[in-house]
Amino acid sequence: MLNFDFYNPTHIIFGKDRLQSIDMHVPADATVLITYGGGSAKKSGLIDKVKTALGNRKVYEFGGIEPNPRYETLVKAVEIVRSENIDFLLAVGGGSVIDGTKFISLAFCYEGDSRDLLKYGLAPIPFEVAGKTVPFGTVLTLPATGSEMNNGASISYKQGKYPVMSMLNYPKFSILDPTLTFTLPKIQVANGVVDAFVHTTEQYLTFPVNGMVQDRMAEGILQTLIEIGETTVAEPENYDVRANHVWSATLALNGLIGAGVPQDWATHMIGNELTVLFGIDHAQTVAIVLPSLLEVRREQKRTKLLQYAERVWHIESGSEEEKIDLAIQKTREFFESLGIKTHLSQYGVEADKIPVVIEQLKAHGITALSETGDITLDISQKILENAM
Amino acid sequence: MLNFDFYNPTHIIFGKDRLQSIDMHVPADATVLITYGGGSAKKSGLIDKVKTALGNRKVYEFGGIEPNPRYETLVKAVEIVRSENIDFLLAVGGGSVIDGTKFISLAFCYEGDSRDLLKYGLAPIPFEVAGKTVPFGTVLTLPATGSEMNNGASISYKQGKYPVMSMLNYPKFSILDPTLTFTLPKIQVANGVVDAFVHTTEQYLTFPVNGMVQDRMAEGILQTLIEIGETTVAEPENYDVRANHVWSATLALNGLIGAGVPQDWATHMIGNELTVLFGIDHAQTVAIVLPSLLEVRREQKRTKLLQYAERVWHIESGSEEEKIDLAIQKTREFFESLGIKTHLSQYGVEADKIPVVIEQLKAHGITALSETGDITLDISQKILENAM
Numbered sequence: 197m198l199n200f201d202f203y204n205p206t207h208i209i210f211g212k213d214r215l216q217s218i219d220m221h222v223p224a225d226a227t228v229l230i231t232y233g234g235g236s237a238k239k240s241g242l243i244d245k246v247k248t249a250l251g252n253r254k255v256y257e258f259g260g261i262e263p264n265p266r267y268e269t270l271v272k273a274v275e276i277v278r279s280e281n282i283d284f285l286l287a288v289g290g291g292s293v294i295d296g297t298k299f300i301s302l303a304f305c306y307e308g309d310s311r312d313l314l315k316y317g318l319a320p321i322p323f324e325v326a327g328k329t330v331p332f333g334t335v336l337t338l339p340a341t342g343s344e345m346n347n348g349a350s351i352s353y354k355q356g357k358y359p360v361m362s363m364l365n366y367p368k369f370s371i372l373d374p375t376l377t378f379t380l381p382k383i384q385v386a387n388g389v390v391d392a393f394v395h396t397t398e399q400y401l402t403f404p405v406n407g408m409v410q411d412r413m414a415e416g417i418l419q420t421l422i423e424i425g426e427t428t429v430a431e432p433e434n435y436d437v438r439a440n441h442v443w444s445a446t447l448a449l450n451g452l453i454g455a456g457v458p459q460d461w462a463t464h465m466i467g468n469e470l471t472v473l474f475g476i477d478h479a480q481t482v483a484i485v486l487p488s489l490l491e492v493r494r495e496q497k498r499t500k501l502l503q504y505a506e507r508v509w510h511i512e513s514g515s516e517e518e519k520i521d522l523a524i525q526k527t528r529e530f531f532e533s534l535g536i537k538t539h540l541s542q543y544g545v546e547a548d549k550i551p552v553v554i555e556q557l558k559a560h561g562i563t564a565l566s567e568t569g570d571i572t573l574d575i576s577q578k579i580l581e582n583a584m
Numbered sequence: 585m586l587n588f589d590f591y592n593p594t595h596i597i598f599g600k601d602r603l604q605s606i607d608m609h610v611p612a613d614a615t616v617l618i619t620y621g622g623g624s625a626k627k628s629g630l631i632d633k634v635k636t637a638l639g640n641r642k643v644y645e646f647g648g649i650e651p652n653p654r655y656e657t658l659v660k661a662v663e664i665v666r667s668e669n670i671d672f673l674l675a676v677g678g679g680s681v682i683d684g685t686k687f688i689s690l691a692f693c694y695e696g697d698s699r700d701l702l703k704y705g706l707a708p709i710p711f712e713v714a715g716k717t718v719p720f721g722t723v724l725t726l727p728a729t730g731s732e733m734n735n736g737a738s739i740s741y742k743q744g745k746y747p748v749m750s751m752l753n754y755p756k757f758s759i760l761d762p763t764l765t766f767t768l769p770k771i772q773v774a775n776g777v778v779d780a781f782v783h784t785t786e787q788y789l790t791f792p793v794n795g796m797v798q799d800r801m802a803e804g805i806l807q808t809l810i811e812i813g814e815t816t817v818a819e820p821e822n823y824d825v826r827a828n829h830v831w832s833a834t835l836a837l838n839g840l841i842g843a844g845v846p847q848d849w850a851t852h853m854i855g856n857e858l859t860v861l862f863g864i865d866h867a868q869t870v871a872i873v874l875p876s877l878l879e880v881r882r883e884q885k886r887t888k889l890l891q892y893a894e895r896v897w898h899i900e901s902g903s904e905e906e907k908i909d910l911a912i913q914k915t916r917e918f919f920e921s922l923g924i925k926t927h928l929s930q931y932g933v934e935a936d937k938i939p940v941v942i943e944q945l946k947a948h949g950i951t952a953l954s955e956t957g958d959i960t961l962d963i964s965q966k967i968l969e970n971a972m
Contacts, residue, residue: 197827199599204592210844211587406824408811409832412804420797436794439585443844444797452840456598456831 197407200456206345207369210443212435214371218249218286221333221369226284227254229277231297233261233289237337240379246288246335256280261289264471264478265296267311267353270303277304277330285332287367290384291341291391294334295349298365301329314351314358318461321362329362334370339377339442340388340479342395342449344370350468356560357468372446374438382429385441386534387479389425392445393418393530394482397504398461399454401490402567404499407457411503414453418508420444425534462565463489466576469556476543483531483538488583490524492575496568540583550580585795588844594733595757598831600823602759606637606674609721609757614672615642617665619685621649621677625725628767634676634723644668649677652859652866653684655699655741658691665692665718673720675755678772679729679779682722683737686753689717702739702746706849709750717750722758727765727830728776728867730783730837732758738856744948745856760834762826770817773829774922775867777813780833781806781918782870785892786849787842789878790955792887795845799891802841806896808832813922850953851877854964857944864931871919871926876971878912880963884956928971938968 209217222228228250230243237243238259247255258273276282277300287297302321303310305328313321336344343349347365351358377385400414421444427434428441447453466489467481476484494501498520505511505523514522528538537543554577557563565571571579597605610616616638618631625631626647635643646661664670665688675685690709691698693716701709724732731737735753739746765773788802809832815822816829835841854877855869864872882889886908893899893911902910916926925931942965945951953959959967 197599197824197831199602201595201597203595207589207591208843209589211585214587406828408824408828409805409808409835412808413801413835416800416804417797420800423796436585436796439844440794440796443585447797447801455596456827 197456198405198458202451202455203363204345204366204451206366208345208372208446209369210372212373212375214373215245215249215335217369217371218246218333219251222250222253222284222286224253227256227280227282228284228286229256229258229273229280229282231261231273231285231287231289231293231300232257232259233293235259236379237288242335242337242376243288246286256282261293261296263292264350264352264357265292265299267299267314267351270296270299270351271310273300274303274310283330285330287332287334288337290336290338291343294336294343294367295341295351297332297334298343298349298362299351299360301332302326302360302362302365304330311353313360314353316361318359318361320347321360323363326362326364329364331368334367335376336370336372336442337376338380338384338388339438339445340391342392342446344372345446345450352472355472355556357472372442374435374442377438377442378432380432382432383535385432386429386536387477388445389421389428389441389534390479390483390531390536392448393421394463394479394486395448396421396453397486398463399457399459401497401500401504402458402460403496405457410453410455410457415507417444417448417453422508422530425530429534458567460567462571465562465565466553466557466579469553469560470540470545473549473553473556474543474545480536480543483536484540484543484583485579487524487528487538489579490527492579492582493566493571494520496566496570540580547581547584550577553580585844586793586846590839590843591751592733592754592839594754596733596760596834597757598760600761600763602761603633603637603723605757605759606634606721607639610638610641610672610674612641615644615668615670616672616674617644617646617661617668617670618674618676619649619661619681619688620645620647620675621681623647624767625676630723630725630764631676634674644670649681649684651680652738652740652745653680653687655687655702655739658684658687658739659698661688662691662698671718673718675720675722676725678724678726679731682724682731682755683729683739685720685722686731686737687739687748689720690714690748690750690753692718699741701748702741704749706747706749708735709748711751714750714752717752719756722755723764724758724760724830725764726768726772726776727826727833728779730780730834732760733834733838740860743860743944745860760830762823762830765826765830766820768820770820771923773817773820774924775865776833777809777816777829777922778867778871778919778924780836781809782851782874783836784809784841785874786851787845787847789885789888789892790846790848791884793845798841798843798845803895805832805836805841810896810918813918817922846955848955850959853950853953854941854945854967857941857948858928858933861937861941861944862931862933868924868931871924872928872931872971873967875912875916875926877967878915880967880970881954881959882908884954884958928968935969935972938965941968
């Protein structure tokens with residue numbers, strides 16, 4: 197097992213009818229900016245309910261944070277935080293709204309050009325660069341990214357999608373009421389399952405370091421997602437199934453299963469370029485890349501792929517190669533059973549576009565990916581060709 | 585799934601050679617009281633290493649916190665905290681030292697008679713009763729109780745052992761260096777495995793509420809403990825095995841697997857009386873009570889016992905009764921494989937002492953135990969008779 201630090205101070209408030217907890221967790225004298233996305237939280241009446249829970253606090257609103265939230269949008273919210281003396285942010289939405297709110301929180305306190313904050317990649321921004329944030333909470337409406345219980349964000353700017361990590365960026369609290377997710381479009385529910393699944397595999401399908409309990413927990417999340425996947429899409433109001441979807445998605449990326457083990461993230465980094473270039477949903481991009489990457493990287497990941505085959509998919513017979521093939525096939529079929537296509541060509545992207553993706557990775561300085569840093573641009577190209 | 589709150593702000597610092605992190609996590613101007621137990625931490629040189637890590641801070645020491653830490657001992661430490669203006673406590677030891685330090689932290693700030701703090705049972709002490717504590721960190725030397733990452737303590741006073749819970753009582757940080765546990769006596773290592781195992785079953789072997797991901801995580805911890813149990817006892821310096829022991833024991837009682845599911849704790853409450861009356865080690869008491877309790881409560885726990893048989897022990901054939909019998913038998917054999925006896929008579933306690941235990945439970949007001957509150961004193965008696 198590798199040495200690790202694990203720290204996660206987010207207070208999770210989980211279950212039915214928990215909005216009234218907002219009153220206990222937001223300072224009584226706070227001036228609050230509610231942030232949200234395209235308007236469904238507004239139309240559904242959720243924003244009004246949140247305002248009711250905030251009681252007499254002074255409240256402002258900032259809507260319109262888009263999927264893959266854009267720097268250009270978020271700086272407008274920073275202006276409101278400045279002009280209205282906001283001292284608490286409340287994100288109502290999914291991962292994009294929460295990620296965007298994390299950036300607003302950091303950028304408000306940063307004295308220079310806040311585009312600087314996009315330069316740190318997967319390393320936490322040092323305290324001496326950004327040592328202060330506006331505190332924030334979240335009301336989650338989409339189970340997928342885990343942003344509600346971690347310190348990371350992904351911010352889009354021009355032709356790039358940039359990770360922004362800060363130890364200060366944990367939500368003070370997150371309200372996870374599965375019933376608030378009942379009205380989501382099916383595609384977003386399916387995306388959420390795939391997103392959580394691939395967050396888990398990025399921290400599990402690497403090389404073995406005897407993180408036995410971490411492996412078991414990762415396998416537990418994967419098995420749960422497989423168990424609930426089709427039902428959470430088909431039966432949106434099945435509370436227990438959706439509750440397990442929500443909590444699994446949070447646990448998949450709250451730092452726990454990745455503590456003490458290697459992490460890959462190549463699937464995400466390659467996938468991000470597909471989102472930026474072709475507008476493919478984030479979860480769809482990782483559904484395209486993961487099965488192909490596992491095929492290309494079967495030697496490097498052999499031990500864990502066999503463990504995955506046996507423990508997650510209960511494949512007990514066959515040669516090693518057959519077990520690995522079947523596990524990858526079952527992964528692909530699982531995504532497809534949720535209505536998520538797994539081939540790049542199915543999204544209208546032809547093979548002649550692959551060099552453009554590679555150029556884009558190169559332009560973003562992403563030339564050595566994976567848990568061992570040995571996915572070169574040539575291997576990324578092979579993964580994409582294999583994903584056609 | 586049940587509604588839940590999950591909050592755990594302890595910063596875990598895990599791995600080899602992490603003592604130097606103390607310097608980053610204890611305020612530079614703190615006056616520190618190091619608390620420890622019977623002296624092995626002193627003799628081994630660990631206390632000196634901790635003092636070195638504390639650098640120029642003013643440091644006091646308080647040793648002699650006993651297993652099942654006693655109120656009478658801890659109030660002496662409270663006096664030192666008062667007289668020397670201590671503002672940070674650093675527990676170096678196992679669960680007893682950490683539990684004792686939690687009590688010192690609470691009692692120092694309590695204005696009345698600190699025995700009042702023993703009256704709240706498993707309910708958190710309200711903030712209006714105890715709204716302030718002295719911050720503390722821990723250096724763990726014994727993987728067992730999980731106290732290093734939770735807000736609970738168990739304090740002995742006269743003829744009783746009392747839970748003391750407070751939302752303020754999370755360690756600020758805990759250093760979990762598996763190498764610091766290499767020199768433990770084998771019996772304490774074995775006790776630690778059993779303690780963590782039974783912490784997990786108390787939160788898992790209840791009635792089903794569709795906490796699917798919680799169940800999978802609990803099963804993951806149980807499977808890991810089964811996998812590492814004999815080796816962590818037999819090969820004390822096997823780092824990876826001990827690391828998985830340490831991290832599993834922490835995860836078994838940090839609130840995560842119990843969030844959103846029913847919890848039992850009858851085994852612990854009955855076991856505590858065996859410790860108080862007969863001086864049997866805590867882990868041994870739960871090794872005595874658990875298999876017997878599962879036999880007596882097989883109807884109430886049927887669904888989860890079958891799940892336990894299938895998923896944890898991989899028992900796939902036989903009737904339901906046979907599966908349950910075999911799962912309980914394997915649990916008993918597992919404890920015994922570690923050198924922990926599972927029958928009360930093996931500890932020199934004869935059947936004529938059972939009424940004394942029942943009287944003691946009654947005297948402590950413990951008349952209705954379990955996840956459904958239906959273990960009456962008569963049923964507790966039956967569990968003990970069956971445990972002979």
